[in-house]
Amino acid sequence: MTASPLRLGVNVDHVATLRNARGGRHPDPLRAAEIAVAAGANGITAHLREDRRHIRDDDMERLKRHLTVPLNMEMAATSEMVEIALRLKPHATCLVPERREERTTEGGLDAAGQRAELEPRVKALCAAGIRVSLFVAPDPVQLDAAVAVGAPVVELHTGAWCEAIAAGEAAAARAELDRIVQAARGARARGLEVHAGHGLDPLTAETIAALPEVVELNIGHWLVAESVFDGLEGAIRRMLAAMKRGRGGAPARN
């Protein structure tokens, strides 16, 4: 399969985490998003959590109003969030699982276990012209459920693989990467667009970039953390270079 262009979605959640640490307005996620776009990001991702621990409603509204690239709104599949998305009309939404007590997204959306609730909400978002993605584990059961509820896109959760690498668990990492590779192929075979994200750094992003089925990576925490040392523009340029090496060609332009 020839590899199509690969997009980078920069997640600005943790710029808001830093801002909220002091309750002010600095650093501004919108300014970070504008810097990211200037550095070559193809889109911006932001997660409006039910507890608003980082991105807040006003951030999402300003991102939607001012961005010159697609906005991907991550959200739980709740009626509250669907209502906000239908009002805001971001380019895309990515439905993610949420638990207030979690530190970060811990697993993929259990689309298979909640098809009845998901289907009408996915359909309503699609009918509003919003591209809907489901953030799922690399599991064929979840891919089937994504098709069943009418979601055109899946974002494969790369967190378990990245954590296995960080823990030095080589066998578990190999097994997790194989699940991702098989799921990317399986998603394409089901007619789904394939994205990936969570926990990626330049090394792991380079590996995922080599999967021709994957057309978008959403990356946030590593970029914001690295920006403390190297600036956001520098961190993004390193990430784009890694994606390009992995892909063996130039990353997508909008």
Ligand SMILES: CC(=O)[C@@H](O)[C@H](O)COP(=O)(O)O
């Ligand atoms: C779904 C996902 O992996 C992330 O984009 C998500 O935003 C993680 O949640 P936090 O950003 O709150 O860590």
Ligand SMILES: NCC(=O)COP(=O)(O)O
């Ligand atoms: N959906 C993944 C995302 O947007 C960013 O995840 P992370 O890079 O912050 O772990």
